[in-house]
Amino acid sequence: MVPDNTQEEDKGLNTITPITVTHPEQVDINALRVFHEPARMLRLTIEDDRSYTRIKIVRAAPLSHPDRYICFLDAKDEEICMIDSIEQVDEAARALIREELDRRYLTALIERVTSIRNEFGTSYWDVETDRGQREFVVQNVAENAQWLGDHRLLIVDVDGNRFEIANLEALDKRSLAAVEQVL
Amino acid sequence: MTVSAFIENMPDEIASKVRASAGAKERALIQVATDMAGRASFGKRFLVVTDQRLLLLDSATDDVDIPLTQIEQVRSDALIGGGCLEIELRDGAPVRVYYSNSLTPKFAEVAEGIELLIQGEDPNLPLELDRTHCAQCSRLLPEKGGICPGCIRKRDTLKRLLSYMIPYKARALLLVGLTLVTALIELVPPYIAKHIIDDVLTKDGDLGLLYLYVGLLLGLAVIRWIGNVVRRWLNTWVGFRAMADLRADLFRSMQFLPLRFYDKRKVGSLISRMNNDSDQVEGYLIFDAPFVLSNATMIVGILTLLFYMNWQLTLYVLLPVPPILIGSSLIWNRLQGYWRRWSARWARLSTHLNESIGGIRVVKAFAQETREGERFNRRNHALRDVSVSAERSWLVFFMVTNFFMSFGAFFVWYFGGVQILDGQLKLGELMAFISYLWMLYQPLKWFGDFYSFMVRAFAGAERIFEVIDAQSEPFEDSQATPIPQIRGRVHFRKAAFGYDPGKTVLRDIDLEVRPGEMIGLVGRSGVGKSTLINLITRFYDTSRGSVEIDGKDIRSLRLEDLRSQIGLVAQQSFLFNGTIAENIAYGKPDASFEEVLRAARAANAHEFIIGKNDGYDMVVGEQGNKLSGGEKQRIAIARAILHDPKILILDEATSSLDTPTEKKIQEAITRLVTGRTTFAIAHRLSTLRSADRLVVLEAGKIAEVGTHEELMAREGIFYDLLQTQQATSAVMATEH
Numbered sequence: 001m002v003p004d005n006t007q008e009e010d011k012g013l014n015t016i017t018p019i020t021v022t023h024p025e026q027v028d029i030n031a032l033r034v035f036h037e038p039a040r041m042l043r044l045t046i047e048d049d050r051s052y053t054r055i056k057i058v059r060a061a062p063l064s065h066p067d068r069y070i071c072f073l074d075a076k077d078e079e080i081c082m083i084d085s086i087e088q089v090d091e092a093a094r095a096l097i098r099e100e101l102d103r104r105y106l107t108a109l110i111e112r113v114t115s116i117r118n119e120f121g122t123s124y125w126d127v128e129t130d131r132g133q134r135e136f137v138v139q140n141v142a143e144n145a146q147w148l149g150d151h152r153l154l155i156v157d158v159d160g161n162r163f164e165i166a167n168l169e170a171l172d173k174r175s176l177a178a179v180e181q182v183l
Numbered sequence: 184m185t186v187s188a189f190i191e192n193m194p195d196e197i198a199s200k201v202r203a204s205a206g207a208k209e210r211a212l213i214q215v216a217t218d219m220a221g222r223a224s225f226g227k228r229f230l231v232v233t234d235q236r237l238l239l240l241d242s243a244t245d246d247v248d249i250p251l252t253q254i255e256q257v258r259s260d261a262l263i264g265g266g267c268l269e270i271e272l273r274d275g276a277p278v279r280v281y282y283s284n285s286l287t288p289k290f291a292e293v294a295e296g297i298e299l300l301i302q303g304e305d306p307n308l309p310l311e312l313d314r315t316h317c318a319q320c321s322r323l324l325p326e327k328g329g330i331c332p333g334c335i336r337k338r339d340t341l342k343r344l345l346s347y348m349i350p351y352k353a354r355a356l357l358l359v360g361l362t363l364v365t366a367l368i369e370l371v372p373p374y375i376a377k378h379i380i381d382d383v384l385t386k387d388g389d390l391g392l393l394y395l396y397v398g399l400l401l402g403l404a405v406i407r408w409i410g411n412v413v414r415r416w417l418n419t420w421v422g423f424r425a426m427a428d429l430r431a432d433l434f435r436s437m438q439f440l441p442l443r444f445y446d447k448r449k450v451g452s453l454i455s456r457m458n459n460d461s462d463q464v465e466g467y468l469i470f471d472a473p474f475v476l477s478n479a480t481m482i483v484g485i486l487t488l489l490f491y492m493n494w495q496l497t498l499y500v501l502l503p504v505p506p507i508l509i510g511s512s513l514i515w516n517r518l519q520g521y522w523r524r525w526s527a528r529w530a531r532l533s534t535h536l537n538e539s540i541g542g543i544r545v546v547k548a549f550a551q552e553t554r555e556g557e558r559f560n561r562r563n564h565a566l567r568d569v570s571v572s573a574e575r576s577w578l579v580f581f582m583v584t585n586f587f588m589s590f591g592a593f594f595v596w597y598f599g600g601v602q603i604l605d606g607q608l609k610l611g612e613l614m615a616f617i618s619y620l621w622m623l624y625q626p627l628k629w630f631g632d633f634y635s636f637m638v639r640a641f642a643g644a645e646r647i648f649e650v651i652d653a654q655s656e657p658f659e660d661s662q663a664t665p666i667p668q669i670r671g672r673v674h675f676r677k678a679a680f681g682y683d684p685g686k687t688v689l690r691d692i693d694l695e696v697r698p699g700e701m702i703g704l705v706g707r708s709g710v711g712k713s714t715l716i717n718l719i720t721r722f723y724d725t726s727r728g729s730v731e732i733d734g735k736d737i738r739s740l741r742l743e744d745l746r747s748q749i750g751l752v753a754q755q756s757f758l759f760n761g762t763i764a765e766n767i768a769y770g771k772p773d774a775s776f777e778e779v780l781r782a783a784r785a786a787n788a789h790e791f792i793i794g795k796n797d798g799y800d801m802v803v804g805e806q807g808n809k810l811s812g813g814e815k816q817r818i819a820i821a822r823a824i825l826h827d828p829k830i831l832i833l834d835e836a837t838s839s840l841d842t843p844t845e846k847k848i849q850e851a852i853t854r855l856v857t858g859r860t861t862f863a864i865a866h867r868l869s870t871l872r873s874a875d876r877l878v879v880l881e882a883g884k885i886a887e888v889g890t891h892e893e894l895m896a897r898e899g900i901f902y903d904l905l906q907t908q909q910a911t912s913a914v915m916a917t918e919h
Contacts, residue, residue, distance in 0.1 A: 039276035062263070076882075103222045106264035106283065118523075132225035136285075142527035159285040160683070162264040181520045183527075 027081040034072075034093040042100060044072050044080060052080055057100045063148050070097060107154075107162040108134060113175035116182050123182045125155075129163065136161060141182045153179075189293065190214045197229050197240050204248050209233035213296055215289060219265065219281040230268075230280055232297055237270065239280060247278055254301050259294040261287070261686050268294055287683075340641050343648065344468065347425035358417045362473055365410040366480035368403055370488065373618035375400055380611030414473070422469035430461050433647050439655035442722045446682070453650070459526065460643035467640030475637075478626035485623045492612060496602070499594035500620055503587040504627075510587075514580045521573035528566040535562055588624045595620055656742060663741040669748045669829040670733050671698035671860035673719060677728035680718060688714045689883045692728070698829075701861040703874030705901060710880045712864045716832050719862065720749050732830075750828030750859075752852075754835035756819035758807030763792055764799040766807070766818055770826030778825060785854050786821035787847040788814070813844035820851045831856060833863040868905050877901060 031047040045051040052074045060069035060082065067087075072080045086094055108129035117124040126135045136157040138144050146154045151168040168176060191214055193201070201211065213232040220226025220241060231238040237254065239247035255271040266287045268280040282290050299305065348355040375396050383393045437453065445453075489497040539546055539555045546555050595616060602608035657663070678692040689711045696702055704712040717723050718730050721737055730737045737745065750770075758766045767782055768774040774782075779799065783789040791814055795801045807815045816836065823831065836852060853873065856863075865871050872891055879887035879894070879901050887899050894901040 040279075041277065103267070103281075104262045106219075106262055106281075108225070108264075129225070131223060132220075134225050142530060157285075159283070159287070160264065161284045183524060 029083060029088050032081070032083070032089060032093070034089070034096050036096070042096070046081075055080065056104075057097055058104065059101065062105060063154065066101075070101075107164050110155075110163050110165045110171075110175075112172060113178045116178045118182050125157075125163075127163070134163075136163065138182075145183065153183075189289075189296065191216055193229055193231075196242060200240050200246065201231050201238060204238060204246075205231075205233050205236060209235050212300065213293055215293060217280055217282040217290075218286055219283060222267075222279070222281050225283070228280065230293070232300065234300070237297070239278065249278065251301050254297070257294050257297040257301070259287075259291045266290060270297075291687075340644050340648065344425075344429075344464070344644055347428050348421060350428070351421045351424055354417055355421050358414060358421060358473070359476065361410055361414045361417065362476045363480055365407055365414060366477040367484060368407050368410065369481060369622070370484045371403055372400055373615045373622070374488070375403075376618065377611040377615035380614055381609045382611075385610055418473050419469060422465070422472075426461065426465045426468055429464065429647065430457070432651050433457060433461065436651045436653065436655060440650070440653055441656045442717075444653055459529070460646050463640045463643035464647065467637065467643075471637065471640070481626050482623065485619050489616065489619055489623070492616065493602075493608065496595060496599055496608075496616060499598050500591045500616075500623070502594060503590045507584045507587050507627075510583060511580065514576060518573065518576055518580070521569060521576060524569045525566070525573055528562065528569055532559075532562045532566050535559055588627075591620060591624070592617065660742070662739075664735060664739050665741045666733065666735070666744045666748075669745070671829045672696065672731075672733050673830065673860055674731040674734070675715075675718075675728070676731065678718060678725045678730055679727040680714060680723060680725050682714075682723070687726075687883060689718075691884055694878060694885060694888070696860055696862075698860055699858055700876065701856055701863065701874045703871030703877040704862060704864045704880065705868060705871065705877055705904065706880035706886075707904075708866075711883050712880060713834060715880070716834060716862055716864070719830065719832065720751070721745060748829045750823040750826050750831045750855075752816075752819050752823050752831075752833050752836040752855075756807070756815040758803050758810070758815055758818060760803065760805050760807075762797075762800050762802055763795075763818060766803060767821045767825055769822055774825055779821075782821040782825035783818075785824050786817045786851040788817035788821050788851075791817070813848065816848055817851060820848065820855060824851075824855050829859060831859045831861040833861065833865070835864055835866060868901075868908055879904075 027046055031049070033045040033047060035043055035045075037043040037053070041053060042055045042057070043051065043053050044055045052072075054075040056073040056075075056077065058071050058073060059066055060071055068085045069082060070086055071082045074080055083089060086097055089097065108131045110127045110129050112128040114126040114128065114133075116126075123138050123141055124135070125138065127133070136159075138155060138157050141155070144156045146156075148154055148164075151165075151170075153165040153168060155163045155165070157163065165171065165179070168179065171179065190211065193214065193216070205211075211231050211233050213230065215230050217228045217230065218225060220228055226241070228239065228241045231240065232251075234251070236251060237247075237249045249270070249272065253272050253274075255273050257268065257270050260267045260269050262281075265281060265283045268282070268290050270278040270280070272278070280290075379393065379396050383389075383396065434457070437457075486497070489500065535558065539559065546552060595613075599608060599613040599616060603610060603613060673694075673696040675692040675694040679687055679690040681687040681689075692715065694702075704715060706712055714723075718725055719732075719737075721730075721742065724738060732740060732745070747770075759769065764776065764779050767779045767788075771778075776799075780789065783792055783799075792799055792801070801809075803809055803815075803818075807818070810818070820836070833852065833856075836848070849870065856873075861874075863871060863874060871877060874891070876888060876890060877894055878885055879899070881900055887894055887897065887901055889897065895905070
């Protein structure tokens with residue numbers, strides 16, 4: 001299901017009661033520094049204020065807004081701050097953030113479907129992904145596939161591995177036919 | 184040490200690399216493969232740990248070789264869709280080993296094993312992990328340690344369905360016999376018609392012969408009619424009984440399934456299994472299955488007769504059959520796909536229906552009726568579209584086969600006509616032939632139709648069997664120790680648990696609770712308080728360590744004995760649709776009315792109950808929704824009091840109630856708690872004042888233990904929590 005976009009509805013209401021959020025406090029984006037220190041360990045410093053080691057970077061909405069609403073968590077998983085868009089930080093930090101996100105979100109994009117066998121409500125997939133060839137098992141596809149748009153599909157296998165078809169229509173004919181068989 | 188699941192086989196190339204760097208003296212203690220080559224791609228990489236070093240190898244060149252003394256810490260880091268073994272070194276960048284979620288359980292153990300190794304202890308790895316592949320056919324299993332669907336197929340769904348007929352063997356056999364006889368009788372009339380035409384009508388035959396033939400026809404019709412009536416009567420008799428048995432099995436399995444099974448599935452879809460799938464199977468058993476037999480008999484019988492009468496003409500009749508078969512097998516997969524999609528969309532529609540009717544208050548409160556309607560329409564249209572597509576494909580299939588079938592008739596008329604003109608064939612024979620022809624196509628066509636029902640019914644049956652076969656809780660374990668009288672000592676020994684492998688919720692829980700002691704569980708939400716309780720009720724088993732009751736491992740005790748002596752009062756009391764008295768006596772159905780009364784009094788419920796029009800006979804409605812929250816709560820307490828548990832669990836039992844009601848409930852709870860080992864979770868810390876000891880959980884571990892006073896004096900986590908709460912309620916109080 002596509003998350004509802006409530007922004008349009010908000011436009012109609014021009015008298016929104018203001019709500020003050022005090023936590024986490026607003027952080028000046030220009031004061032944010034993301035770097036590796038010590039080696040390969042992410043560190044976040046808010047200049048002239050404080051610094052965090054072993055930070056975690058997560059997406060607030062990994063499926064609908066992968067490049068926006070990036071949250072920084074401290075070692076205890078508490079939020080330090082959030083940036084609205086990855087574009088707001090400088091080139092070097094952006095690369096680091098991308099790398100970290102890439103590392104954290106192990107969703108493989110299905111590029112081609114070699115075969116799907118369906119037996120007893122359980123389907124056995126053999127696919128080519130952007131991360132290489134992979135076989136996986138999905139129990140009850142109807143329950144474990146989530147539509148992220150009209151043609152975008154997220155499939156979670158029995159172990160909780162995640163596979164995404166970015167655009168069903170863009171698949172080759174054979175792959176599409178195979179997928180439609182089980183959907 | 185025995186060979187464990189953590190010594191895996193490695194390709195020669197890797198093995199020789201290990202020998203090259205570790206030499207012959209070092210023994211590999213852990214030797215496992217990951218399924219990710221790096222952070223970004225699938226592939227193989229091998230992790231070998233000896234008593235001296237840690238090696239990370241693949242067929243590429245950049246291998247890692249680290250002396251164990253260099254390792255600072257190893258932990259498994261849960262990522263989304265996988266995980267990462269983070270090996271921190273004393274100096275230098277950490278080494279990371281990535282793996283997909285399929286291997287998370289394995290690497291969670293590996294991380295702990297290496298940690299123990301670098302501390303100089305035995306890695307102490309479990310010998311076996313849950314099986315992920317079928318032992319027989321090595322197919323990936325749909326569930327860990329589950330049943331292999333490939334191997335179950337050999338057991339054959341049909342055979343299994345038929346096994347439900349066994350209790351009704353005599354009638355089932357009679358049914359089969361009658362079906363065969365009536366089918367064979369169907370074959371006779373055209374043959375008599377042939378004789379009427381050839382021996383009476385086209386000759387100057389005598390009227391006596393006509394009487395005889397017509398009499399025969401009439402007799403056969405009567406026999407056939409009686410046969411059919413008896414057959415159908417038997418059929419429904421056996422079919423509905425078998426179906427009721429199957430449904431009973433399904434329901435029983437659902438009740439005995441572990442909570443883990445329900446965690447992963449939507450309740451709606453399970454209910455749809457009960458409804459739709461059993462409907463499909465019922466329809467099949469009662470309306471379709473009998474026809475298989477009669478139609479198969481008909482087809483064989485007719486073909487035999489046709490070949491016997493005129494084999495050349497028969498071949499013409501059969502000419503359209505191959506294209507029909509080829510065509511149907513071509514279209515078949517597509518049709519099946521449509522049907523599957525149809526049932527998936529139907530399930531989605533009914534889930535939505537369930538939700539929006541069940542949550543009608545919320546829908547109305549947010550004025551979302553229109554949007555719910557639109558959402559429903561979207562699903563409704565999706566269902567409509569797939570129904571139309573399925574039906575359209577089916578129609579095309581049907582038309583084409585029909586068209587080909589009618590070709591058979593053209594052939595027979597033409598070639599039969601020629602043979603009659605040549606004098607090789609009599610008119611009666613041709614007429615009989617044509618009658619048989621239509622009789623043959625009818626069951627053939629039906630078989631195409633039938634196949635779809637059969638596939639649907641079998642899919643339904645498989646889904647039902649899947650639930651029946653799912654591993655149920657070990658209620659019937661004959662090895663289990665009976666424990667009819669629990670004294671109430673509860674002992675956690677280094678217990679650890681996670682709902683998902685690799686994501687530990689509780690770790691290192693060491694806690695000994697005396698019989699009759701009241702323990703208050705404190706901590707932020709999500710810290711694992713309810714999880715701790717789930718381990719006592721054995722809704723889940725520990726992944727490491729153990730929970731003991733009266734000095735015995737909980738896993739060795741009879742589940743029925745255990746659960747029947749544990750009482751639960753939760754925040755949301757669930758009542759069943761029935762009278763108040765029935766609900767109070769739920770845990771002890773044979774309780775006398777006096778006992779019910781006493782329990783209600785003790786729970787401070789008596790007063791409000793007698794205020795109701797029907798008193799104790801009041802029907803509480805679905806989920807008890809005719810009662811207020813406080814009333815439901817008191818009934819739940821009465822239920823627990825009557826149940827007389829030795830171990831009592833209060834999960835937020837007093838939250839969300841107004842003060843006078845809460846006072847009454849507090850009073851009731853105080854009566855209930857006396858003399859029982861009690862675990863209480865309460866958000867409002869002040870309500871835990873009466874607890875003998877408080878246990879403060881933080882990050883899945885026990886952080887503080889002590890009495891209220893002790894913890895206050897300590898000024899630790901509990902003190903902070905209480906301070907914050909008092910400050911908040913002070914603010915709330917001034918605002919009101």
